[in-house]
């Protein structure tokens with residue numbers, strides 16, 4: 001299996017943490033993509049993912065899987081270890097719901113802020129920017145953080161009692177936020193405590 005990605009970019013980080021949680025980092029080959037020089041927008045990469053985003057997983061039979069949630073589903077079912085996506089019908093539904101909320105309300109909101117209201121990836125790649133839209137997403141991200149602070153006041157992890165894909169998405173959103181000055185507001189103590197606890201997981205600390 002090959003993972004095409006950029007180390008330390010927020011979406012690729014989601015897949016790397018999922019692999020680490022399954023103790024499967026050594027089971028894949030990482031193939032760097034030169035995103036900063038636009039490699040992901042050229043034909044060879046677009047044949048793997050027409051939507052020009054990393055990461056992409058290539059299976060041994062040549063199938064390409066893009067989108068972190070889909071890649072994480074594959075990893076979770078392919079490798080042994082504690083489930084990241086749930087086992088019962090209820091677990092799967094709750095994890096999927098909370099993952100999507102972490103994605104839309106935090107990670108994607110911060111990404112849109114980054115691409116539209118900051119220099120983003122630089123002028124060669126940021127060919128369209130809308131600062132107002134970016135600032136709106138900054139506001140949305142802060143509301144998302146407040147939402148998750150409330151959730152984490154009641155339960156140890158984003159989707160309940162266990163660490164899951166939803167925690168990975170929220171974590172990577174906060175890492176992205178740290179990179180572009182969207183930090184956890186001081187009054188969101190439950191979110192901060194969760195962040196510090198999750199930071200100690202071997203899959204993340206490494």
Ligand SMILES: N[C@@H](CCC(=O)N[C@@H](CS)C(=O)NCC(=O)O)C(=O)O
Nearest residue numbers: 009010011052053054055067068069
């Ligand atoms: N929804 C996609 C998002 C992928 C994505 O946006 N990846 C970023 C890196 S974190 C990227 O490739 N950006 C390239 C660009 O903005 O041109 C997923 O879940 O994988």
